[in-house]
Amino acid sequence: MKVNVRYSYASGSGAIRQWWKWFSLSALLSESTAFVDIRNFPRHPIGSHHVLRSSQLRNIGNDGIWYSDSFSNTPKRVPVMAGNWKLNPNTLSDATNLLKLIASNFLHHRSASDPEVVIFPPYPFLMPALELLEGTGIKVGAQNCALQESPGAFTGEVSASMIRSMGCDYVMLGHSERRTLFGETDAKINAKAHLCLKQPGLGIILCIGETLEEYQSNLLESVVEMQLKKGLAGLKAEDISSSSLIIAYEPCWAINTGIAATPQQANTAHMAVRRTLTKLFGADVAQSIRIQYGGSVKPDNIEDLMAMPEIDGALVGGASLTADGFTRIVDGAVSISSSFSAIPRELTARECLPTKNVLGESPVWSERDQCLYWVSAPEEEVWTWNLVDPPYRRLMGTVLGCVALKAGDPGSIVLGGERAILELTMSPTTTDFASGPAVLCDRPDLASMTRPNDGRVDRQGRLVFGMYNNYHRSGASEGSNNAGLYRLDANLQYEKLLDHDFRVSNCICFSSNGETMFFCDTPTRKVYAFDYPKERGGMLTNRRLIWSVPSNLDGAPDGAQVDADGCIWIALSGAGRVVRVKPSTGMIDCVVHLPVKSPTSCTFGGPNLDELFMTTRGPDGGGLYRVKMPHGIRGLPEPEFQVGTNGQIISGSPPSATPTGHSPRKDYTWWNKVS
Incomplete structure (x- = not known):
């Protein structure tokens, strides 16, 4: 396939370069040679919503309808x-x-x-x-x-x-x-x-x-x-x-x-x-x-x-x-969306574990433990797998929104429970199943109909998590924006990072230097980047839209992860794919296809951090998927939540008062549910 361009529109090399970008991808054209006369293109600057699509390229030279010169000087x-x-x-x-x-x-x-x-x-x-x-x-x-x-x-x-x-x-x-x-x-x-x-x-x-x-x-x-x-x-x-x-x-x-x-x-x-x-x-x-x-x-x-x-x-x-x-x-x-104006590399993920999770979520790889952790939210389970032996799971007795790594002994993790932030030592060799998770602190806004959903540890070792409105689809007063974004420090003190609430937190991940945080309120189908405050008391600032799901594509952004090149990998639940987006341009250069409809999140893992692992949800999914990355693409080591001595909790004992001032839960018997 090739393009023969007649450069008869003499408006300078800059204009020629601008038009060349429009049809430089020969793969968008039919097998036959396309003769494109630049004199026939509109001569005014093209607005962002006037982008030449492949179907139009094929129609040029057939009927010529769309590019009439009648209004070539149209203002935007x-x-x-x-x-x-x-x-x-x-x-x-x-x-x-x-x-x-x-x-x-x-x-x-x-x-x-x-x-x-x-x-x-x-x-x-x-x-x-x-x-x-x-x-x-x-x-x-x-x-x-x-x-x-x-x-x-x-x-x-x-x-x-x-x-x-x-x-x-x-x-x-x-x-x-x-x-x-x-x-x-x-x-x-x-x-x-x-x-x-x-x-x-x-x-x-x-x-x-x-x-x-x-x-x-x-x-x-x-x-x-x-x-x-x-x-x-x-x-x-x-x-x-x-x-x-x-x-x-x-x-x-x-x-x-x-x-x-x-x-x-x-x-x-x-x-x-x-x-x-x-x-x-x-x-x-x-x-x-x-x-x-x-x-x-x-x-x-x-x-x-x-x-x-x-x-x-x-x-x-x-x-x-x-x-x-x-x-x-x-x-x-x-x-x-210009994100598909280049032909992205396409990969296919394969199921590596048929776990049949109702809603697998929040995969995270531990370099310390050389294993993967994730949760099945409504089944109240946390899973781990070392890529060799059969996977291991524990029943927590509460809905789980996310899992993150915690500094300490092997298997130390922190969990976003429905009403509390929990800690647990997850080991397949343990004999102390009755201990259950320990409560670090109550989650914020206990009176609201929300729960922790998406969470990740920042580069300074603090836990950042967003809430999920349980009734976000209803549209009633309970379904409005009432979920917040929070950061939990080593002393178990919360601070709010956004000056407005939302419905469904997702896509939380950080650049390698920790200065940029990515975030999405899933129903909006838009992913943003923010300047991330490293000091306590700061708020997310300088919001900029990095990618919006194309209107003709089903699904919405779910979990996400950043690679070593600074690109963000976004699981599109409902679209059966994970996309790699370059934040500076919004361009997609890699698409991972799954044979199920709803990937829920993704993370890098394996000894070299060169494999992408993806959790999925039912009814057609629920398994764990993986794909080997193309040469040169790697993930970043996942930070661990640092809990200071002032914030230590004796395992199995509820705190007498939470550091945030929330009233402690009256009934903690639910943490002693065991698998």
């Missing part, structure tokens, strides 16, 4: 992603739950470079939406408005001024369901548009689109031109801004059918829309107006749609009714 437009709830959900309680889950996914996880996000709930849910989404950056809009100005004797109507007075930013007008089911004409839509735009700060999303019969009759351009001219009649260029008018192109034949227009079809339609806008308002205004695509938008097609230069966002219907689905679609507009 901020994408706008909108969720149209229509007549959903059924109750206020359901709406509240959905709003809380969406808020949790967006709170603390947005930046200035992200797209604009708007939610369109039914009228009764507007005020709860405004209240619950406050601080997330998500805007709220109404699905319709009255033809009349308020006040007046118009029973059942809601005016544009009322909508704006609540704090809404947009009104949706002209949706095909309003046109077909309720007889709304272009004239009525135009009247409503004028009423909305009279309200300072209130914009409109004007929906247009052709029927299947009109599309098949090649009437697309004439239909959308007529709808735009009639729907925007009487408006002047000075009345229009990028925030006051958004066009949503929704082909009627793609709404609620599961059939989406191809990216090329949608882009062609958007070009027709912009040509009409140019006729109405001039080129400058037309170039500033954002045009969304609507119609069966899903996580698995949003990136292909957003790669088109004339698509500036999406109007999402059914997929906006789940927090995960809508968040993934929005993430697909942030940027087309």
Whole structure:
């Protein structure tokens, strides 16, 4: 395979190098030679959400639709992603739950470079939406408005001024369901548009689109031109801004059918829309107006749609009714992940132990003991394996979230129990099974419905662990952000490392120098790096996003580990793989495939730290997997938790008072459960 490039676009070597990056990977092309004329590419700088994908490379030279020169000087437009709830959900309680889950996914996880996000709930849910989404950056809009100005004797109507007075930013007008089911004409839509735009700060999303019969009759351009001219009649260029008018192109034949227009079809339609806008308002205004695509938008097609230069966002219907689905679609507009723009090395892991764990978690390799430790969380078990003999396990009598190494005798480990941090000497030769684990201290926030989940020892020997909201999927008040990130020092004193709470802690791991910590709140599907405070009293600072799961990929980040090169290996639970990400670029250069759906965590082990071990969960998994690393890739030695003399606990005796000030547990009989 080869690429023949005609360098006839004379804009300097820098531009040539920029375009070369787009198609330098011959593996993305078909077997035949691809002739690419650079004159045909858009000449404006390409935004992060306009990335050439392999499917487009194959289409260049066939129809040439997507790269038309018609709007080659297009300024960068901020994408706008909108969720149209229509007549959903059924109750206020359901709406509240959905709003809380969406808020949790967006709170603390947005930046200035992200797209604009708007939610369109039914009228009764507007005020709860405004209240619950406050601080997330998500805007709220109404699905319709009255033809009349308020006040007046118009029973059942809601005016544009009322909508704006609540704090809404947009009104949706002209949706095909309003046109077909309720007889709304272009004239009525135009009247409503004028009423909305009279309200300072209130914009409109004007929906247009052709029927299947009109599309098949090649009437697309004439239909959308007529709808735009009639729907925007009487408006002047000075009345229009990028925030006051958004066009949503929704082909009627793609709404609620599961059939989406191809990216090329949608882009062609958007070009027709912009040509009409140019006729109405001039080129400058037309170039500033954002045009969304609507119609069966899903996580698995949003990136292909957003790669088109004339698509500036999406109007999402059914997929906006789940927090995960809508968040993934929005993430697909942030940027087309460049992490797969190079061909990563692919490895396959094999099952080395058929342990059948319900939820294997938190693998950690001890150089001191030359063995691997991990837990099976709901089964209340801690496991160990020296890679030679059969594995050994102990029953702890409490749900376990994580295991870490502890300085001391061989087999010394520390465990994150449901209500306490525990210590244990794990040895297959012990005869003292009745001793059970000892309680080091209560875990923080005993009154909350949380438990320790992900944990690891930092480079200074302190235990860092995050909590897990037991009801994080519910969306109710119990399912909100209430889990914290903590550090436990040698004197068993806690300190909180994040100034906000989250739902599910994962991906905790550290750079080799201990100055960077990685972290993920799993439902957000985003992995961050922080500057890590080495001194007591400090907080995590300088948060930066290093990787986000592509919207078309199932699963979410779970456990992670750092290698000696500074790359982070992330287990993608639900996606059946572990990926190696370079934090400085977000690039993936290695993918480990597993034959089961949900790897839960990973770590390096073996005498040379050159094997990757992966825990998994049921129902299809539960075994321990391993894969030999390519030459040169190695892990880092795992630190041990250093407990000072002031923090020593006599094994088998509960503390009379915890160093943190928490009340000691009244009943410690659970620690004496034995295997």
